[in-house]
Amino acid sequence: MATFLRTRATIQDAGIGPAALLTYYWDSAGGTGAALTTEAIARVRAFWNSAAALVHSTASITFNLTSDEIEETTGAIVNQYVGAAPAAVTFTGGGDALPLATQGLMRLSSATFVNGRRVVGRQFLPYPTETANLNGGIPSTPAYVTPMTTAAALLGTTIVTPMTQRIWHRPGPSGAGLSVPVTSRSIAGSWATLKSRR
Numbered sequence: 001m002a003t004f005l006r007t008r009a010t011i012q013d014a015g016i017g018p019a020a021l022l023t024y025y026w027d028s029a030g031g032t033g034a035a036l037t038t039e040a041i042a043r044v045r046a047f048w049n050s051a052a053a054l055v056h057s058t059a060s061i062t063f064n065l066t067s068d069e070i071e072e073t074t075g076a077i078v079n080q081y082v083g084a085a086p087a088a089v090t091f092t093g094g095g096d097a098l099p100l101a102t103q104g105l106m107r108l109s110s111a112t113f114v115n116g117r118r119v120v121g122r123q124f125l126p127y128p129t130e131t132a133n134l135n136g137g138i139p140s141t142p143a144y145v146t147p148m149t150t151a152a153a154l155l156g157t158t159i160v161t162p163m164t165q166r167i168w169h170r171p172g173p174s175g176a177g178l179s180v181p182v183t184s185r186s187i188a189g190s191w192a193t194l195k196s197r198r
Contacts, residue, residue, distance in 0.1 A: 033081030
């Protein structure tokens, strides 16, 4: 049975909109469940702390200290672990926040193909500010894309326990689920539009 870990965090700016759920997938081997969970949370914290100046200053982040161990082919949760709480993150982005639906976009790539298509992932990056927005309605490369790219690399940087961020190709009509290692991360040069799920 092949499994992976899922960790989550939420970012909220109460004056602007609802909380944004952030989900990350990781290896489930190479250490105890608690150690891997602590490492995963610490990396997510390191990423957002590095990007603190790129997120509206009144937003706040909450880390879920419980991870889910998931069987990759079915999506069934088979175990849960609790990690250590990380240090707080204080966002410092100046200016007005962009509309909630306007977000940055991190693209995750892998070296794995399923049914002739590369397995890729993405994560929306909530609460960017007007200071990162150019007149053409795109993120500034020096003010947003470059520093966010630097921050994103921290998701793949070991703090204590070696592990690999993963992408989950969910089970469905195309076959069983599969989790694969992330090989690269990039930040899109245009804003993404997040549409609510119903």
